[in-house]
Amino acid sequence: MKKVIVITGASSGMGKETAKKLIGEGHIVYTLARRVEQMEDLKNLGGHPIKxxxxxxxxVTKAVQTIIEKEGxxxxxxxNAGFGLYGSVEDVPLEEARKQMEVNVFGLALMTQKVVPFMRKQxxxxxxxxxxxxxxxYFPMGAWYHASKHAVEGLSDCLRLELKPFGINVVILEPGFIATEFGSVLLNNFEKISKDSAYSEMMNAIISNTKKTEAEGSNSQPTVIADAVSKIIKTKNPKTRYSVGKMAKPLIFLRNLVGDKMYDKMVTSQLK
Structure with a gap:
């Protein structure tokens, strides 16, 4: 069945690959992102990019209104829109931390607030x-990113209960290590931090591991996310969570299995 689908953060990576798949499956797909010029290929495929x-x-209000006016x-x-901010809590300016929350949490909430009234009506x-x-x-140097994603988990759980009476499903997608721009963004963030940082040794270990992983090409391709999202959309009664991609399920299983101190030791052992 053809559906009207809206994807935020669709100018690259997981969002773009999934948009391609969903367009190919015959859906009406609206792709939303700041970099509208990077969605020209989606337009050529039959998508509907909006800056x-x-x-x-x-x-956000204008974009949702445009879609409703055209599709009803x-x-x-x-x-899906979001980014990763990395650096120690001590080093990262709170202005940057607020931006992280503004995009990853409040942007998600804003988009939801604008769309839900129409879903409730239908x-x-x-x-x-x-x-x-x-x-x-969690991993060191990722406090603000992890805080934003932990917030998304809690927000989504509450939202799921609130919207269930209205026939609206809420699903949490938990990607593992995916070959996207994430690694380069992490490295760029570290470059902004002074080389005299008290955490430079830890940052260098993370930089080394990140570069090694990217060089080996061991991360999952964004297509695994595209397949998962397609499956979720087709499922009448989807699960509440989907952990997808390299190390997603093993890491979550491990975290649930061991206590805090044991997990801390396992993480820090990878930074030597």
Whole structure:
């Protein structure tokens, strides 16, 4: 069945690959992102790109209104926009930390607030919120990113209960290590931090591990996320969570299995 699908953060990586798959499956797909020029290929495939900053309420409102005016409904909202901010709590300026929360948490909430009234009216809908394996586990230098994804987990659980009476499903997507721009963003963040940082040794170990992983090409391809999202959309009664991609399920299983101190030791052992 053809559905009207809205994807935020669709200019690259998981969002773009999934948009391609869903367009190919015959759905009406609206792709929203700041870098609209990077979605020209999606337009050529039959998609509907819209330039939108997830942290700008006026732009979000306008985008949703445009879709409703053209289609009359929104069947699926995939809140996928987000980025990773890395650096120690001591080093990262709070202005940057607020931006992390503004995009990863409040942007997701804003988009949801604008779409839900239409889903309630049609008494149906599916909202997929992109969390991360980082919403269940943690690593040093990622405090603000992990905080944002832990927040998405909690927000989504509450939202699921609130919207269930209206026939709206809420699903949490927890990607593992996916071959996207994430690694380069992490490295760029570290470059902004002074080389005299008290945490430079730890940062260098993380930089080395990140570069090694990217060089080996051992991360899962974004297509695994595209397949998962397609499956979720087709499922009448989807699960509440989908852990997808390299190390997603093993890391979450491990975190649930061992206590805090044991997990801390296992993580720090990888930074030597």
């Amino acid at each position: 939108m900053d997830i942290s700008n309420e006026e732009e 409904r929104i069947d699926v909202l995939w809140n 008494k149906s809908g599916l909202i997929i919120n992109t969390s991360s394996v980082g919403g269940k586990v």
